[in-house]
Amino acid sequence: MSTTLLLIQILNGLQLGVLLFLIAAGLTLVFGVMGFINLAHGVQYMIGAYLTVWFYGLTGHFMIALILALAAALILGLLLETFIFSHLYDRDHLDQVLATFGVILFLNQAAKVLWGPTPLNMPAPEILAGSFQITENLQYPLWRIAIIAIGLIVALLLWFLVTRTRVGMLVRAGASNAEMVSALGVNIRRLFMVVFGFGAMLAGFAGAIAAPIYSVEPGMGDDLLITAFVVIVIGGIGSIRGAFIAALLVGLVDTLGRSTITDILKLFLEPSAANQIGPALASMAIYVLMAAVLFFKPSGLFPAKGAA
Amino acid sequence: MRNALPALFAFALFAAVPWLSEYWGGSYLTSLAMRAMILAIGAVSLDLLIGHGGMVSFGHAAFLGIGSYVAGIALTEGTTDLTTILALTVGIAALFALVTGVISLRTTGVSFIMITLAFGQMVFFTLSALSDYGGDDGLTLWDRATAFEEDTVLYFSILGALVASWFLITRIVGSRFGRVLRAAKQNEARVETLGYGVFGMRLTAYVIAGVMAAIAGVLLANQAEFVSPATAAWQRSGDLIIVVVLGGMGTRSGAVLGALAFVALEEGLSSLTHDWRLIFGPLLILIVLYAKGGLASLWERRV
Amino acid sequence: MSAVLSISGLTKRFGALLVTDDVSLDLKAGECHAVIGPNGAGKTTLIHQLSGTLKPDAGAIHFDGQEVTALSAYARARRGLGLTFQITSIIPGFSVLENVALAAQAKDGSSYRFFGSVARERRLNERAMAALELLGIEDRAQRLAGDLSHGEKRALELAVAIASQPKVLLLDEPMAGMGRKESAALIATLQSLKADYPLLLVEHDMDAVFALADRVSVLVYGKIIATGTPEEIRSNAEARAAYLGEEA
Structure with missing residues (x-):
């Protein structure tokens, strides 16, 4: 493979990693602070994408659509939290898994009913719709570069929020010791709502910026959710820093794996065999990575202290 | 023994289905019953892990997928001998359970849920990547295993497998091994300090349950005459958990009742509306929030 | 009489804090050896190192003629080191x-x-x-x-x-949270067990300690400052100052 092609794959990997981080950040915070395992986090991503496409169709402006979609995603997240999830915090993980699975079934089907089963598309905002000239004969879509940039900025903001503000301090304390935080006289209910709403909005945001490059369809969040789980398990549950590093790692391993493993196999296998085994191995790569990390560090790369 | 009555009743019902189907439902009814029984085998085996062992595996459908693909590939390649297929299935499923179990069981709680989920996805994507055997679209089978050529034989073999699985799990739960497994679910540290190797026992249970589900997968391939990666999808693992919880975790009859109820609910709702998940999703949430103990507890409370 | 359980030079640090400071003691067949000490003296840490849930930084534990320092809790339990928890832990x-x-x-x-x-x-x-x-x-x-x-x-x-x-019973505050009558009944029971099962007793309840123990060790800040018969400990000035005085 040529260097430029490799560069493109690396950029693709970073872009996937950044999206994964936006999803995993909320997932890992919600789990870290509330001990709540939320399978419905992936549908928040889907909803974010659908709402952006829908509002874009209504208004014709990407920024307005984005803002409306974020607000709607936040409201939906808070509604779910108030009416369903808040009753599940003190239940065991099995109950949480089942109830949030019910939410997935409902929202995936609702998206199908509301917007139809065929995938939807939307263009990138006009100023970023062009391509970036990497070499003489190679271009890379500006919007994907923008996603990487936006993701890194959000990661920085998050880092600032979590390490430098009072709410962030409470969140970190909550992730390592929830009882202590409530002993400090903090309104835990409200903290949970803030964290949950924020996580839902981040996932919705990921969906919104992904809408121009992926096809928007029911169930689009499901597979990404599982990958986000892989990310937070590798990174250490409850750790934002771990989620960031693991997200980039998973994004890169997955993208590079898919583009190189078959070629590498061809070096010492029959081409037909390589074509057969390569894709299977490539789709296993991130799980092998996870298994390897867990084998050496059962609580992930950056375990949040005291968290399970 | 009283708590086993609902399961025994369900078995009798299944046994009567071929006869009933002559009056109502025909092959639709028998194939529905076969699906329910196969689901029940998967759920009975999963209940050993969740209900009795406290291991919430979210990747159990992977074993169904493994079993159905071993059968599907063997049949496509012209191996129709059931014994060979079963031997291959048991070997591969046991190996997979052993390797993934050793890694997964190093963790507990939510990490265990996520890791089993991830291993399930690994199987799903691997099956989807088998382009010689249908890839994403799955693979239609032109033969059943030789032993299953007769419809009636297939039907009663599935029923036989269900009864055998249920009996086996019931015995295991009541055995020395089962006692330690159940105790470790409630208080692992205590069981360790008594001198038991909890890890080894959980791993053994994980392998037993995996192999059993894989055999259900072989039956599924023969019944549907079609194999698909979707069998191993994480949503199917979710269905299996729903069946176990709906029926009643860690009870004699729960998994069997749950499978019956699940298939009935799915068929009933989807005959009402194409978008039956719009009803099933909220129903599931309500069950989790307000109904504890599952269907089996309705019976157990009475007697 | 030879010791069933013996500890020599056991040391454990948590960061800069020395919680077990060169502790040596032993337990002989048929006896009850009590370890007493004020809160935070490191009694529970010591018990955990004996049962195997905590690994010491230095020192050795011999049990039934063999060194068990490197063995897991599970392996020690298999050899007959029986533990009852401070916090009730049943199924x-x-x-x-x-x-x-x-x-x-x-x-x-x-x-x-x-x-x-x-x-x-x-x-x-x-x-x-x-x-x-x-x-x-x-x-x-x-x-x-x-x-x-x-x-x-x-x-x-x-x-x-x-x-x-078990060949030995490690009892971590068996009297904790018990009423007077219940304690008295338990003391009588332990009295009858002592002959068959050597007891290592970590206990706050002084009535229980002086009723049961053949030997008493006083643990203060991770260090054993005195070991002797109950009478000797009662009259040991240092031990009184460190612990008994506090109670009186």
């Missing part, structure tokens, strides 16, 4: 009988048996009933362990420890 969803039978089973052949009904194994049940009778709670056999009173749970804990046929 709440099991019947009292099944709790004890589970312990008896650990000492009775393989548990990788998948078919026979364990509830009908007479030998395990008889051994469990014998342990329950020894503790005087045989009439509770069919009750759920989680439904027992606090004192009964502690008795069940001991029955569990005994049913696993």
Whole structure:
């Protein structure tokens, strides 16, 4: 493979990693602070994408659509939290898994009913719709570069929020010791709502910026959710820093794996065999990575202290 | 023994289905019953892990997928001998359970849920990547295993497998091994300090349950005459958990009742509306929030 | 008489804090050796190092003629180092009988048996009933362990420890949270157990210590400052200042 092609794959990997981080950040915070395992986090991503496409169709402006979609995603997240999830915090993980699975079934089907089963598309905002000239004969879509940039900025903001503000301090304390935080006289209910709403909005945001490059369809969040789980398990549950590093790692391993493993196999296998085994191995790569990390560090790369 | 009555009743019902189907439902009814029984085998085996062992595996459908693909590939390649297929299935499923179990069981709680989920996805994507055997679209089978050529034989073999699985799990739960497994679910540290190797026992249970589900997968391939990666999808693992919880975790009859109820609910709702998940999703949430103990507890409370 | 359990030079640090400071002590057959000390003296840390849930930084533990310092809790339990917890830890969803039978089973052949009904194994049940009778709670056999009173749970804990046929019993504050009457009953029971099971007793309750112990060690800031008969400890000025004085 040529260097430029490799560069493109690396950029693709970073872009996937950044999206994964936006999803995993909320997932890992919600789990870290509330001990709540939320399978419905992936549908928040889907909803974010659908709402952006829908509002874009209504208004014709990407920024307005984005803002409306974020607000709607936040409201939906808070509604779910108030009416369903808040009753599940003190239940065991099995109950949480089942109830949030019910939410997935409902929202995936609702998206199908509301917007139809065929995938939807939307263009990138006009100023970023062009391509970036990497070499003489190679271009890379500006919007994907923008996603990487936006993701890194959000990661920085998050880092600032979590390490430098009072709410962030409470969140970190909550992730390592929830009882202590409530002993400090903090309104835990409200903290949970803030964290949950924020996580839902981040996932919705990921969906919104992904809408121009992926096809928007029911169930689009499901597979990404599982990958986000892989990310937070590798990174250490409850750790934002771990989620960031693991997200980039998973994004890169997955993208590079898919583009190189078959070629590498061809070096010492029959081409037909390589074509057969390569894709299977490539789709296993991130799980092998996870298994390897867990084998050496059962609580992930950056375990949040005291968290399970 | 009283708590086993609902399961025994369900078995009798299944046994009567071929006869009933002559009056109502025909092959639709028998194939529905076969699906329910196969689901029940998967759920009975999963209940050993969740209900009795406290291991919430979210990747159990992977074993169904493994079993159905071993059968599907063997049949496509012209191996129709059931014994060979079963031997291959048991070997591969046991190996997979052993390797993934050793890694997964190093963790507990939510990490265990996520890791089993991830291993399930690994199987799903691997099956989807088998382009010689249908890839994403799955693979239609032109033969059943030789032993299953007769419809009636297939039907009663599935029923036989269900009864055998249920009996086996019931015995295991009541055995020395089962006692330690159940105790470790409630208080692992205590069981360790008594001198038991909890890890080894959980791993053994994980392998037993995996192999059993894989055999259900072989039956599924023969019944549907079609194999698909979707069998191993994480949503199917979710269905299996729903069946176990709906029926009643860690009870004699729960998994069997749950499978019956699940298939009935799915068929009933989807005959009402194409978008039956719009009803099933909220129903599931309500069950989790307000109904504890599952269907089996309705019976157990009475007697 | 030779020691069943002996500790030499045991040391454990948590960061800069020295919680176990070069501790040496031993336990002989047929005796009760009590370890006393003020809160935070490192008693629980010491017990955890003995049972194997904590690894010491230095020092050695010998049990029944063999060094067990590097062994896991599980391996030590298999060799007969029986522990009862400070915090009651039984299997709440099991019947009292099944709790004890589970312990008896650990000492009775393989548990990788998948078919026979364990509830009908007479030998395990008889051994469990014998342990329950020894503790005087045989009439509770069919009750759920989680439904027992606090004192009964502690008795069940001991029955569990005994049913696993230990060579030594490590008791971590068995009197904690008990009323006067319950304590007195438990002291009498332990008195009768002492001959068969050497007891290493970590305890706050001074009545219990002086009623049961043949030897007493005083642990202060992770260090043993005195070891002797109860009478010697009573008259040891340093020990009195460190601990007994505080109580008086």
